[in-house]
Amino acid sequence: LAKTTQPISMDSYEGQEVNITCSHNNIATNDYITWYQQFPSQGPRFIIQGYKTKVTNEVASLFIPADRKSSTLSLPRVSLSDTAVYYCLVGADNTDKLIFGTGTRLQVFP
Amino acid sequence: EAGVTQFPSHSVIEKGQTVTLRCDPISGHDNLYWYRRVMGKEIKFLLHFVKESKQDESGMPNNRFLAERTGGTYSTLKVQPAELEDSGVYFCASSQGVDGGETQYFGPGTRLLVL
Numbered sequence: 223l224a225k226t227t228q229p230i231s232m233d234s235y236e237g238q239e240v241n242i243t244c245s246h247n248n249i250a251t252n253d254y255i256t257w258y259q260q261f262p263s264q265g266p267r268f269i270i271q272g273y274k275t276k277v278t279n280e281v282a283s284l285f286i287p288a289d290r291k292s293s294t295l296s297l298p299r300v301s302l303s304d305t306a307v308y309y310c311l312v313g314a315d316n317t318d319k320l321i322f323g324t325g326t327r328l329q330v331f332p
Numbered sequence: 333e334a335g336v337t338q339f340p341s342h343s344v345i346e347k348g349q350t351v352t353l354r355c356d357p358i359s360g361h362d363n364l365y366w367y368r369r370v371m372g373k374e375i376k377f378l379l380h381f382v383k384e385s386k387q388d389e390s391g392m393p394n395n396r397f398l399a400e401r402t403g404g405t406y407s408t409l410k411v412q413p414a415e416l417e418d419s420g421v422y423f424c425a426s427s428q429g430v431d432g433g434e435t436q437y438f439g440p441g442t443r444l445l446v447l
Binding site for chain 1: 336363374375380387388391425427435436438441
């Protein structure tokens, strides 16, 4: 499975848009890009998944350029409750084993 | 609908003792996974059940770890004898279907401390 690289931490303020970029230079043709969110003392929670271009749901947007070597998770108008660790994972759609990297620790300030 | 539940939430034991962790997946989910985060490190895959069968146990660290899934329902992960390096958070996740790639739903984890 492709290795991912993310910033270790990011700070933001309430109401701002936050963009977290993940690099996955060795992504394979059949790999999908998935983001998970983890709050303290909880297990990771699925946020969004995409293959190419743009995906949007009620929580976030995921932007994937044509070469798919990176992806950007966009959180619109963050609130204090968005403070969490965000993981970018890459793997084939028929792969069950999730491989977590270090994640990005997002801290939202008032 | 209830999510994935894990018991206990915390466990403190001494080196050499035995601990058994339990995971109840979401009802109807065929896939059950165990992961763990050892102190200060990344979340690592341990093993994967499809119903009662072990599909992939490549992440199990050694033979002190034994996982079972009786009748394809709940699962237990036993550590015997526990060592200091086993301390960490053990997560269980489940997903529906057998084709793979399904969204995994995680439990809150069991925090294990071996003294």
